[in-house]
Amino acid sequence: MTIELANGEAQLAALAVLSQQTRELMDAVVLTDVDETEIAAVTAELVALTERLRAVRRDTALPHEFAPDGTFRHLGNAVTGACNPHALPLEVERSPEGGSRADVNFRPAHEGPPAGVHGGVSAMILDHLLGDAVAASGRGGVTGTLTIRYRQRVPYGERVVATANVTRSEGRKTWADGSIALPDGTPLVEATGLFVTPEMWMRPVEPGQQPAPVNGPPPTRGATPAQ
Numbered sequence: 001m002t003i004e005l006a007n008g009e010a011q012l013a014a015l016a017v018l019s020q021q022t023r024e025l026m027d028a029v030v031l032t033d034v035d036e037t038e039i040a041a042v043t044a045e046l047v048a049l050t051e052r053l054r055a056v057r058r059d060t061a062l063p064h065e066f067a068p069d070g071t072f073r074h075l076g077n078a079v080t081g082a083c084n085p086h087a088l089p090l091e092v093e094r095s096p097e098g099g100s101r102a103d104v105n106f107r108p109a110h111e112g113p114p115a116g117v118h119g120g121v122s123a124m125i126l127d128h129l130l131g132d133a134v135a136a137s138g139r140g141g142v143t144g145t146l147t148i149r150y151r152q153r154v155p156y157g158e159r160v161v162a163t164a165n166v167t168r169s170e171g172r173k174t175w176a177d178g179s180i181a182l183p184d185g186t187p188l189v190e191a192t193g194l195f196v197t198p199e200m201w202m203r204p205v206e207p208g209q210q211p212a213p214v215n216g217p218p219p220t221r222g223a224t225p226a227q
């Protein structure tokens with residue numbers, strides 16, 4: 001017996017495959033050494049393909065939403081979105097003890113310094129991972145400040161490990177630390193960040209209670225995002 005996906009889910013699954021192929025295209029563009037005639041021919045094909053995709057389009061990226069299985073997802077996210085070719089995509093795991101981690105495989109498309117990952121790309125990954133650790137603690141918020149220390153060049157083409165943990169919380173403010181390190185633990189980039197839960201994400205205050213943050217933006221379908 002096979003279980004059919006709903007129409008919308010089938011379209012999203014196809015979009016995830018297209019996004020992955022587009023990442024491979026981006027890598028191929030970065031590394032190609034074919035001659036200019038071939039480059040022009042491929043470009044012409046891409047122009048035609050771009051127009052086919054634009055035939056029917058949304059105004060914004062895919063939203064924060066609940067999947068059919070009830071989990072919270074953001075397929076259009078610039079860092080984690082399976083349906084966004086800009087995303088690595090980062091696959092974040094949350095520890096039951098708190099904290100978030102992800103194996104990261106940077107690619108040549110992320111180059112900044114010679115044979116190294118662009119500092120802004122590393123900062124983007126750490127922004128997300130620190131934010132995820134904060135959300136996992138039940139205090140979802142947006143980045144207020146992010147401080148980065150670049151200790152060593154980050155290589156691409158090999159696995160590195162990003163981790164983040166919440167360090168403290170005070171009212172709507174939550175602080176987290178994190179790093180990108182070699183698999184043996186050698187730190188390459190370290191980050192500390194302050195995340196602020198927007199006022200509108202706070203639960204209404206009952207008489208006699210302290211305001212408490214909900215884990216994310218106000219729900220649109222009658223529930224709060226899963227942690």
Ligand SMILES: CCCCCCCC/C=C\CCCCCCCC(=O)SCCNC(=O)CCNC(=O)[C@H](O)C(C)(C)COP(=O)(O)OP(=O)(O)OC[C@H]1O[C@@H](n2cnc3c(N)ncnc32)[C@H](O)[C@@H]1OP(=O)(O)O
Pocket residue numbers: 064072127128129130131132135140141142143144145171172173194196197198199215216217225
């Ligand atoms: C994207 C979120 C998705 C959520 C989904 C939830 C599910 C989880 C799933 C998956 C994890 C996702 C993980 C995402 C990670 C990536 C996050 C990003 O990249 S976010 C984009 C970049 N950041 C912005 O765009 C913020 C823009 N700024 C603002 O919206 C406001 O300025 C904001 C909310 C930060 C503050 O606005 P106010 O009106 O609430 O500010 P006031 O009431 O003055 O401040 C409250 C307290 O915070 C301090 N504060 C405010 N901003 C600060 C700042 N920039 N630096 C330091 N302190 C700040 C203030 O001093 C004040 O502290 P005192 O209560 O007085 O002690």
